[in-house]
Amino acid sequence: MEIKEKFPGIFLIDGKLAVKNQISGWRPFGEQLIKVGSTEYRFWDPNRSKLAAAIMKGLKVVPIKEGDKILYLGIAHGFTASFISSIIGKNGIIYGVEFAPRVFNELLPVTEKAKNIVPILGDARKPETYSWVETCDVVYVDIAQPDLTEVAIRNCKAFLKRGGYLLLAIKTQSIDVTAPAKRIIDCEVEKLRAEGFEILDVRSLEPFEERHGFVVARM
Numbered sequence: 001m002e003i004k005e006k007f008p009g010i011f012l013i014d015g016k017l018a019v020k021n022q023i024s025g026w027r028p029f030g031e032q033l034i035k036v037g038s039t040e041y042r043f044w045d046p047n048r049s050k051l052a053a054a055i056m057k058g059l060k061v062v063p064i065k066e067g068d069k070i071l072y073l074g075i076a077h078g079f080t081a082s083f084i085s086s087i088i089g090k091n092g093i094i095y096g097v098e099f100a101p102r103v104f105n106e107l108l109p110v111t112e113k114a115k116n117i118v119p120i121l122g123d124a125r126k127p128e129t130y131s132w133v134e135t136c137d138v139v140y141v142d143i144a145q146p147d148l149t150e151v152a153i154r155n156c157k158a159f160l161k162r163g164g165y166l167l168l169a170i171k172t173q174s175i176d177v178t179a180p181a182k183r184i185i186d187c188e189v190e191k192l193r194a195e196g197f198e199i200l201d202v203r204s205l206e207p208f209e210e211r212h213g214f215v216v217a218r219m
């Protein structure tokens with residue numbers, strides 16, 4: 001068995017993505033666990049997580065590390081966040097904003113186990129409604145809105161520290177169902193550049209996610 005640390009806290013085990021399991025035996029989404037010596041790992045399915053898909057598509061930088069503070073917009077039921085939770089550890093924290101009450105209720109059992117996720121029922125387009133959130137190292141955005149990049153920029157200006165990172169999942173069909181995906185992704189990237197963001201990497205997520213892109217940028 002080959003275990004390689006691809007990024008801090010993110011491993012490849014025989015070519016499959018995994019993180020160290022922060023709670024022994026915890027598999028909130030039915031994922032596979034494997035124990036190597038005294039360490040338990042939880043496999044991270046790139047078909048269910050845009051960040052995992054981006055990593056498997058060759059993402060050059062994952063700026064998430066132990067102790068980070070993260071604002072996660074569109075946290076949904078917490079699949080990706082549960083893996084980020086393991087990476088940042090007990091000294092880190094995720095402020096997870098979700099708009100849909102039904103999905104938010106599915107998130108709550110995850111946050112009860114992973115003590116470093118703070119669930120926020122709110123609208124990412126209105127950052128003033130959760131203005132109590134502290135300055136963060138990373139803003140992670142995965143929302144289905146035509147103005148998703150503008151929402152990301154607004155939240156970064158409110159909460160992201162200078163030199164902090166934006167991780168942006170671009171759902172091109174939420175923006176324009178007719179234009180080519182690459183053209184839309186390029187357009188959204190230019191919006192970030194116009195606001196002074198440094199673009200570190202851009203990846204298409206196909207075949208894991210059709211018509212999706214993933215951007216890592218620094219403010």
